[in-house]
Amino acid sequence: MATIYDVSVLAGVSLATVSRVMNKNAKVSEKTLKKVQDAMDQLGYRPNAIAQSLASNRSNSVGILVSELHGPFYGSMLSGIEAELRVAQKHAIIAAGHSEEALEKEGIEFLISRRCDALILHVEAVSDDYLIDLVKKEVPIVLINRFIPSIANNCISLNNELGGYIAAKAMIEQGHREIAYISGPNWKMDACDRLQGHQRALKEFNITYNPKLTYEGDYQEGGGSDGLAYLLENDFPFSALVCANDEMAAGAMNLAREKKVAIPAELSIIGFDNIILAQYIYPKLSTIDYPVKQMGQMAARWILKNTFKKPELEVKNVFEPKLIKRDSIISHH
Known part of the structure; x- marks a missing residue:
């Protein structure tokens, strides 16, 4: 199996240069970039994401826990989150909690064990106290469709x-x-x-x-x-x-x-x-x-702002519902 050392020999560049290419560092010239990428292709070299995450202390992945994976509501939420993360070149790891306390806790533990850099949680069964404690731990979390006054900044909610x-x-x-x-x-x-x-x-x-x-x-x-x-x-x-x-x-x-x-x-x-x-x-x-899709985007933006240090991003924490009047209501006088 090819190593980063093999790539550097074939491309005729230093290990540090290969590392810069892998980390998408802007300081690499187009010519060098092409040499390294050609060498990687020729050797069938794939960067080891786990090794990279150990070296950088970042996995570039965000854990998402939702209640269910079926239905239009959760589909909209997940697509809103994923679209925002994808633009920032972050990946989503998704688990379902099925609105049961034990399964929600299990899902959260699983996502933390996968070295996710942050978590987006749509949870309904775990207690406020459990979530307040979780916010104090090292993995940043943001909640969707849940409002807890003492951790209001970590909540994206609808009135x-x-x-x-x-x-x-x-x-x-x-x-x-x-x-x-x-x-x-x-x-x-x-x-x-x-x-x-x-x-x-x-x-x-x-x-x-x-x-x-x-x-x-x-x-x-x-x-x-x-x-x-x-x-x-x-x-x-x-x-x-x-x-x-x-x-x-x-x-x-x-x-x-x-x-x-x-x-x-x-x-x-x-x-x-x-x-x-x-x-x-x-x-x-x-x-x-x-507006669940926008709320999903906002949760992802919260993570990008607070975890991946993009302070310029604006985050809206509370959304207001609006009446959409169509044909199923008629006046009754």
Whole structure:
């Protein structure tokens, strides 16, 4: 197997020059660069990334832990992170935590053991205290979709409570007063915040919150169809349905079609996230924009700024949700 020494002999340059080429040092002339690269190609030499990382104390890789690898939400987040890292010539190592505390901790330990220079975490089950301790350790971390006041600088978050408020208010402003709600799992912080915002809007417009018109879903399409089935069996009428994410809204719309409930003529529906499919569902789904791709880019930028010393980069820590009004809501007067 060829070594860096073999490359230097064949190219007729010093070991230091080969090393400069491998580290993309600007002080190497085009002519020398070509000689070294030709020698590497001829010998089939591949730089040893592990040896390089031991020498430089940098692996040029960033660990990413997300809850799941399927679905449009996580796809957008990961592509936002990876695009920003790729431009800076850093690589991503990805693990999934499946919203379980043991698996999230295992994923974090795995990424640290791979000598990642920094971690981007979308975690839901580990405690705030665990994350506060983790921030004090040597591997820099940034959190997505999680806000912990004492480590606010390490958080890239969305104001989920405001998003829940905007969704309910959009229905109320169209004249709806009987409003049903399909929430995310109650143990997830973003689901609780969205429900709180929903309740705040109802209270502001003097509408009594009816727990019988709320169903705890799972952020999957099945949770949306099960939720609407449950709500339709109730004795409480409703003209509007707010769903805590778009996937559940899509599931609810599917069931509404099966049950011959016309959307939006008989039932107005709004989702949350603004996933790509929201504009292709029929009728097009009104939703709350969750700029997850930009938040992924911002998390990557935070790492580049704080770990790879690029102080000129601007980082935005808190994002505001916005109403995207399409065809699934109609006025009810």
